[in-house]
Amino acid sequence: MKKLPTSYHNILNNARAHQTKIIALIGPTASGKSELAVQIAKEFNGEIISADSRQIYRGLDIGSTRVPGKWQRVGSDPPKEGQTLQRFIYKTIPHHCLDFVSPEKTYTVAEFKKRAECAIKKIIGRGKTPIIVGGTGLWVDTLVYDMSLPEVPPNKRLRKNLSSKNMLELLAILKKLDPNRARNVDAQNPRRLIRAIEVARALGKVPLLKKQSPYRALWLGLNPPPNILDKRIRDRARKMIQKGIIKEAKKLLTQGVPRSRLQEFGFEYRAALDYIDQKITKDELYARLVRDTLRYAKRQMRWFKRNPEIHWITKLPVRSIKEFLNT
RNA sequence: GGGGGUAUAGUGAAACGGCAUCAUGACGCUCUCCAAAAGCGUUGUUCUAGGUUCAAAUCCUAGUGCCCCCG
Numbered sequence: 001m002k003k004l005p006t007s008y009h010n011i012l013n014n015a016r017a018h019q020t021k022i023i024a025l026i027g028p029t030a031s032g033k034s035e036l037a038v039q040i041a042k043e044f045n046g047e048i049i050s051a052d053s054r055q056i057y058r059g060l061d062i063g064s065t066r067v068p069g070k071w072q073r074v075g076s077d078p079p080k081e082g083q084t085l086q087r088f089i090y091k092t093i094p095h096h097c098l099d100f101v102s103p104e105k106t107y108t109v110a111e112f113k114k115r116a117e118c119a120i121k122k123i124i125g126r127g128k129t130p131i132i133v134g135g136t137g138l139w140v141d142t143l144v145y146d147m148s149l150p151e152v153p154p155n156k157r158l159r160k161n162l163s164s165k166n167m168l169e170l171l172a173i174l175k176k177l178d179p180n181r182a183r184n185v186d187a188q189n190p191r192r193l194i195r196a197i198e199v200a201r202a203l204g205k206v207p208l209l210k211k212q213s214p215y216r217a218l219w220l221g222l223n224p225p226p227n228i229l230d231k232r233i234r235d236r237a238r239k240m241i242q243k244g245i246i247k248e249a250k251k252l253l254t255q256g257v258p259r260s261r262l263q264e265f266g267f268e269y270r271a272a273l274d275y276i277d278q279k280i281t282k283d284e285l286y287a288r289l290v291r292d293t294l295r296y297a298k299r300q301m302r303w304f305k306r307n308p309e310i311h312w313i314t315k316l317p318v319r320s321i322k323e324f325l326n327t
Numbered sequence: 328g329g330g331g332g333u334a335u336a337g338u339g340a341a342a343c344g345g346c347a348u349c350a351u352g353a354c355g356c357u358c359u360c361c362a363a364a365a366g367c368g369u370u371g372u373u374c375u376a377g378g379u380u381c382a383a384a385u386c387c388u389a390g391u392g393c394c395c396c397c398g
Contacts (some may be wrong), residue, residue, distance in 0.1 A: 029363085053362060064363095109360040138362050149360050159361095186358070189366040199359075209359045266363040295352090296363055302356080 019216045020124055021325060024132045024144050026304055027222035028297035030232040034067045036222060037133040039316050041093045044325060047123045049096045049116050051134025051143060054265055056112070057103045059255065062240055062248045063268040066098060096123075103257050103265070109142050110149045117143070129325065137303035144217050148210040152202040162194045173197055181206040218324040220317065221310040229297065237289035241282070245272050267292035 023040060027033045037048050050056075054064040096119035101107045116132070123130045134140045142149065162170060170193040175182040177200035186192045199206045224232065249272035252262055262269045271288045274280045280288065304310060311320065 053364090106361060109362080111360080113360085136362065138358080138360085138364095142360075147359075152360085154361075181359085186366065189358085191361080191365045192358075195359075195361095206359065264361075264364085268363085270363095292363085299363080303358095303362090306357095 020120075020214070021218070022120065022130045022132060022144070022215045023218045023220065023321065023324075024140055025220045025222065026134060026137070026140055026310065028229065028300040028304075029065075029135055029293055030229060030236045030297065031222045031224055032232070033133050033135065033222055036316060037131055038067075038093050040321065041129075041131055043316070043318065044129055044321055045127075046129040046131045047094045047096065047119075047126075049119050049123075049130055049132045049143075050098045051112070051116065051132050051136055051139040052098075053107075053109075053112075053136040053139055055098050056101045056107055057265070058099055058101065059103050059248070059252055059257075060265055061099075062243045062245045063265060063272070065236065065240070067095060103252060103255075104261065106154065108154065109139055110151065110153075112139055113142050113147075113149070135300055137300065141307075144215060144219075145211045145213045146215075148207065150199045150203060150207050152199045155198050155202075158198055158201070159194055162197060163190070167193065170194065170197065174200065177201060178205040217309070218321065219307065219310040221304055221312045222314075223301065223304075223312060224314070230294070233293045233297065234290055237286055237293060240268065240289060241286060245269075246275055249273060249276060267296070 023044075023046065025033055025037050025040065040046060041048055050067075052064065054060055055066045057064070060066070097112065097116050120130045132140060132143060141147065162173075165173075167188060167190060170190060171182060171185075171187050174185065174193060174197050177197060181196050181200060185196050196206055223229070245268060249262060249269055252269075253259065259273065262273060268289060271280070271285055271292070274288075275282065275285045311317070
């Protein structure tokens, strides 16, 4: 990551002291977050920070339904005749944290948080409003609530070693390293146990999780009524096939992304692989995409429902945003 | 028309005549960096009618549905 001039750090520190305002826009897949985010950004002089655990990866354009490049460069409107270049650039809506990680690398929330914070600093430095948009609940929360995740990168070898142990053994290991964490960890979840051991081994113990937002965040939640979301999800699936999800999956494979890795990028790629392997027909591919998207949307909503700060909206809430930014 | 096979949860499967299980879905929930992940809980099944047996998903008979072969 490029080092920032110190002035940016000062800006962020000031921002923390003065409770910088940010907008967080969340919602399930296909709810129309991206479009709305661009509208908000245009209306209120903002820049967009994506909080999506898959749109960060290069080459996953179709399967992750990343916003089209034109929005990242020029907002949603092409330049009109007679429009000056300056006016044109002014309408540009920059998007951050998109399309920058090699698909072969495993990118973690912690890395995302650093990069996104860096983007927030820059946006604030330009006197603009950061708009965090995403469907990955954990990623949005980590950023907005400034969750103090321990700086311990994943240790592949340790994880592999521990993966053969059962949960009682794992719990015993953790108990020796950090009895406190052993008491409140989910003792039936191997992944959590292994992660706790990983952190405890590196730091001596698992630090307490701090969750204190340095920002004043306006939480907006977009959740269309079921029939509309259903229709949007069907459109999304149809377009995904039309735009060439299969071609994209094949391309990733030829680029050297292993099949196992491709499957980690979500049900879209798992379904595409099954089609490539001729396990399913094109109609079945469509049906699978629709079904799995609906399921995923439900799971996303389960996460969001727990956050009482979210204002659930149906369209651009111009007045509330104005009030929020002016108080 | 004749012969053979098969029938178990919404779906896919397991169960020597002895407590009907497993996976998946649905529903609800949890979350200290794999989060489109991982985990927890709830729900729900022996095609129908007889028979044999202390006891039947399992054995027998008939019916029904589905699959295969012959005509």
